[in-house]
Amino acid sequence: MKIIITGATSFIGQNLIRRLIKEGHFVYAVVRPNSMKAKELLVSSQIKVVELEMHEYTKLDEKINEMCDVYFSLAWEGTRSAERDNHNLQKRNFECSTAALKSIKNLGCHLILSAGSQAEYGLCDDYVKETSIADPVTWYGKYKLKYFLKTTDFCNQNNIAFKEPRFFSLYGPDDFKGTMIFSILDKMLKNESCDLTECKQMWDFLYIDDAIEALISLMERPCEDGIYNLGSGDSRSLREYIEEMYSLSGSNSKLNFGSVPYPATGMVNVMPDIAKLKRQVGFVPKTTFAEGIKRIILEMKGHN
CATH class of the missing domain: 3.90.25.10 (UDP-galactose 4-epimerase, domain 1)
Structure with missing residues (x-):
């Protein structure tokens, strides 16, 4: 398959690309112009680096200019510390990410997977299910949730499958x-x-290799659209x-x-409840x- 990944140099992005290349897929790795971290990406004939700022994601279809299959939306700035409550930054993330959707449709992608966050749920004292009420307390969580809802509507209107893995606490070397x-x-x-x-x-805590296995399963196996909690x-x-x-x-x-x-x-x-992930794709952390x-x-x- 031909797969587009924004946020390609992120922790998730780099590990996902390694796995996709290993399985024989072709990846369009979208990075910032002159990104130093782009040098860390695999050198492979199965990767093409696409340089775009987030506000230029409306040009994805021009830059790639061929039909693709899957889009991983992983780019999002200000995911740590005080930047999570930077309203202008989080709003820009939302606007740039949603602006990309038209290009993704034009490129023929039949599936979108976006990196969600436990921050969309807000503060919880018990196990969190995908059906739990979302009550985010940071601008990061609020705009992540807004992106999920906006993308859900877009995909429903355009017959595109959409799954949002919501990450809790990933770790790895x-x-x-x-x-x-x-x-x-x-x-x-x-x-x-x-x-x-x-x-x-x-x-x-969920180890990165297990998280990537879950993403691949959500991409390859028949399963419901919507939210999937990713935890161990x-x-x-x-x-x-x-x-x-x-x-x-x-x-x-x-x-x-x-x-x-x-x-x-x-x-x-x-405390993520991962029963849905287990039930839908047979996920078992290793x-x-x-x-x-x-x-x-x-x-x-x-x-x-």
Whole structure:
């Protein structure tokens, strides 16, 4: 198949491209002009790099100019920290992403998959199902949800299949080095003290290879349109996860649980119900948290 991916240099994008190439697909990898990260993409006759700013996504059909099969919408700026509440940035993401839809239709794509987020649900104290009420509290979550609704309408009107995998907490060796897992492991490997909240919140981590397997299944297998929660199904306290990291790293760090207060918004739980994903495409995560952490530790030690 011919597949278009915006956000091709992202954590998800790069791992997805490697898998698609391995399976024999041809990928149009959409990147920013002069992107330094574009050099990290595979060198292959099965990849064509397309340089466009987000506001130029209306030109996707001009740049690609041949019929394609599938569109992965992965580009979205300001997904971390304070930028999630940058209204203008999140609004621009929404506008640029929705503006691309006409080009995708013109290119003949019969399926769209977009990267959703648990932020679309808002604050939840229990397991989250796809049918749970969406009540986002950040502009990031609000505009992600708005994009989902807009794209759903567009696809219904144009007979295009649309699935939104909603990611909760992905991790893996080549992830952004400022994540909680990387920053804490870095301290653990240096035997430095780790200042933490009480870590009573419930969490769920999904290894990147399993996430890519889920995306491929949603692309290839017959399944319902709509939202799919992507998680491991292994929801437990964040403290348990951190103590497992501590054990695997062989660290002598002091774990200062409770030394960091929770934000004013309160404790956030991340507990995806993945029953729909299992039922629709037979999804079964293969990588345990321990196995994933061991791979990250090996990478970190190799770079020291």
